[in-house]
Amino acid sequence: MxxxxxxxxxxxxxxxxxxxxxxxxxxxxxxxxxxxxxxxxxxxxxxxxxxxxxxxxxSQQTIEHLYQNQVLPLALSRQFKLVLHASAIEIENFAMAFMGASGHGKSTLAAHFSTCGNRFLTDDGLQLEKGEDGYLIQPSHPSIRLWEDSSAALIPETTAAAPAVDYTPKSRFLADDEVAYCDEPRPLRALYFLGEGSANAVLIEPISGRDAMIELVKNCFLLDIEEREMLMHHFGQLSELARIPMFFRLDYPRRYEWLPQVRNVVIRHASELL
Incomplete structure (x- = not known):
């Protein structure tokens, strides 16, 4: 009760x-x-x-889903962990992240990249750990959540779906040989803030640390927004992250037939950063 x-x-x-x-x-x-x-x-x-x-x-599936996707990221913030609303995929043993509001395409990109051979680390709730040479993305639950139209367009029919949950029509697909998952931490090399889909081509442009900071603040998990000490610590974490020149704006037409081109452009751009 x-x-x-x-x-x-x-x-x-x-x-x-x-x-x-x-x-x-x-x-x-x-x-x-x-x-x-x-x-x-x-x-x-x-x-x-x-x-x-x-x-x-x-259902037990709903309890676990709420915990993994809603509660755990907030609990981690109380452990002074940095957790962001972002998905991440692997390119040449490095991680590229996609950040944006709900519905902007984070999970869609993770699904497309993973079915094309670039393993995903998370479809949301991206956890960062600071190391000597930058930031490592920690793998999260090996599943991707998608709306019905996205799953029909992107996920092979042989991929297993997790049991349905009680509060969302989204399906959760478990990683397998066709939806490739990376279970090891990977160094973050670029974070792409997703645009509104108004572009008529695939566009990538760098953004300033100030603009990156604004987006990071809007897209982080934080349980207690009133505790001054925690807010100051969290703001310091985000400020330190935003000083690294690895933030870009990514926009493209939101149609599934554009995803192969998006992947090609991101891989080419990422290769220039490695």
Whole structure:
């Protein structure tokens, strides 16, 4: 059963149509994340302990899906980890990332690249670890979530789909020989911010560190937006990342027949950076 919250939420997430998605509460034991009519998740202050309280009858697949894709990235932020709304694929043992708002094509690009031989590391919830020579992208769950039209256009019929979940019509496809997955960390060499799809050709252009910082702030996972110390630390992480000249704007017509050309242009551009 869901937990009784003693005070009102300090933050809420809603879909573009206004539908409430997540409510965030402070509790005596840390944080409470409420997904209405689905589940509550309690998260310890340090993000190392998470407990699910689903509504009766919620499938195990839905609980795991909520945890992997919604709760875990936020819990990692309490561990001072840097987690971004981005997908990532591998080119010549390096990682290239695609960042953008929901519906801009992050998962579509990850799926297309992976079915063409460039292994994917994540379709969202990209976790970065700072090393001596830059940043490493950590692999996440070996699956890609797609809308029906994208899965029909991109995913081989022989690829296994994970069991359906209760809150989204998206399908989740498990990595296999045809949807190639990279299970090792890879150095990040470029991050492409996805445009709106208004271009009539495949366009890549560099962007400034200032503009990159704005996009990074908009597309990061952060559980507590009120805690000053955590905000300062997180802002410092993003500022340090934004100083590296590896950020670009990528735009292209949002039609599936353009994806092979997008891949060719990105590979050619990435090769110039390696």
């Amino acid at each position: 869901q937990i009784q919250a003693d005070i009102g939420p300090f933050h809420e997430w809603a879909f573009p149509d206004g539908t409430l998605w997540t409510r965030f509460f402070h509790t005596d034991t840390g944080y409470l994340l409420r997904f209405p009519n689905l589940a509550d998740f309690s998260v310890s202050p340090d993000g190392h302990e998470v407990t699910a309280y689903p509504v009766p009858g919620l």
